[in-house]
Amino acid sequence: MKQEPFVIERTLNAPVARVWKAITDKAQMKEWYFDVSGFKPEVGYEFEFSGTGQEGENYKHICKVLEAIPNEKLSYSWSYEGYEGYSVLTFELFEEGNKTRLKVTHDGLESFPQDNPSFARGSFAGGWNALIGELLPAYVETGTIIKTAVVDASKEEVWDMLTNDAKVKRWANAFYEGTYAESDWKEGSGMVWRTADGNIAAKGKILNMNKPVLLEVMFEDDGVGSDDPLHIYIERYKVTEKDSGVVLQIEAGPLRKKHIEGMEPMWDNAIVLMKQVAEGE
Structure with missing residues (x-):
């Protein structure tokens, strides 16, 4: 029937x-x-x-x-x-x-x-x-990960936490143990995230290096075709001074929601570690 x-x-x-x-x-x-x-x-x-x-x-x-x-x-x-x-x-x-x-x-x-x-x-x-x-x-569907923390440190100290290889390695553990960054930290230069065994986890280019207030890095997702608009995403680190103190805001996107679900808990841990590193803990 x-x-x-x-x-x-x-x-x-x-x-x-x-x-x-x-x-x-x-x-x-x-x-x-x-x-x-x-x-x-x-x-x-x-x-x-x-x-x-x-x-x-x-x-x-x-x-x-x-x-x-x-x-x-x-x-x-x-x-x-x-x-x-x-x-x-x-x-x-x-x-x-x-x-x-x-x-x-x-x-x-x-x-x-x-x-x-x-x-x-x-x-x-x-x-x-x-x-x-x-x-x-x-x-x-896409979205942007946004994380904010008030840091008991100067803007210069927060900036150092973002661009000093040894300090970056400390908070990058939030993603995978032993993760580290390779870059000369100059505008227009490349940036590579590597896993503990040296494999490339992500690679990109520093778009904006406005010390000590703005760092922007463009990454390419090799998992999708270059004709896909989501082939590229931006990580943006903003450092501002407000009445409450120095504020660090991180934006990462646009990302597919399925990727946000996996990455957001890592960024939650990362911003806690970033605050601790900047504050000298």
């Missing part, structure tokens, strides 16, 4: 082009969706991927692109190797200013074996709610 298709809609705080790339770029799909064998938003393109069922069993998904209108609509067939049934998955994107309303429709679920709990409508609903309601927003 034909059933109504499963539909989920979400408004994402991200431009249409970014959302489109997230659902059509193989590398980006792996970050929030599935590790597909390959992908091109072209009619007739065939691909496959594996997924885990209710009991931990593996299912091979077989798909073929049926419709692709850049930044507007993507449809592909969805079936399973070794099981009867045929469904169609459709993504529709609607531009709403700088946001995107995404409508996902999965039609034909009733064609799969209904005596298998992995093919139950509720199983699909749970999966799509997690993917579209949680994982995709965390991947395409």
Whole structure:
């Protein structure tokens, strides 16, 4: 018996082009969706991927692109190797200013074996709610980490904490034990964060070195393509003097929300250590 298709809609705080790339770029799909064998938003393109069922069993998904209108609509067939049934998955994107309303429709679920709990409508609903309601927003939406501390030290002492290799190494432990920075601390120079074993954790360039009030460093994220606006992010350290004392404010972004979730606790620890180092503890 034909059933109504499963539909989920979400408004994402991200431009249409970014959302489109997230659902059509193989590398980006792996970050929030599935590790597909390959992908091109072209009619007739065939691909496959594996997924885990209710009991931990593996299912091979077989798909073929049926419709692709850049930044507007993507449809592909969805079936399973070794099981009867045929469904169609459709993504529709609607531009709403700088946001995107995404409508996902999965039609034909009733064609799969209904005596298998992995093919139950509720199983699909749970999966799509997690993917579209949680994982995709965390991947395409961005934010900025902001941390502030009042420091019982002079602006010059705070600046020294930010640019003295030995002192930087003390607070960089908040990220990973033994992390250290390499730079000559001059405007226009490179800057590299290295792990304890010498591997590069992040690399960038000092954009602004206005002693002792502003340090700006641009970093490149090698994990995304250079055509992605989120390929670059800025760390900004501001040192100001207020009635309450010297204030250190750190801004890092824009970053994907999924990265903020992992990095924010580290920055919470880092600013505590920065305050301690600047105050001579």
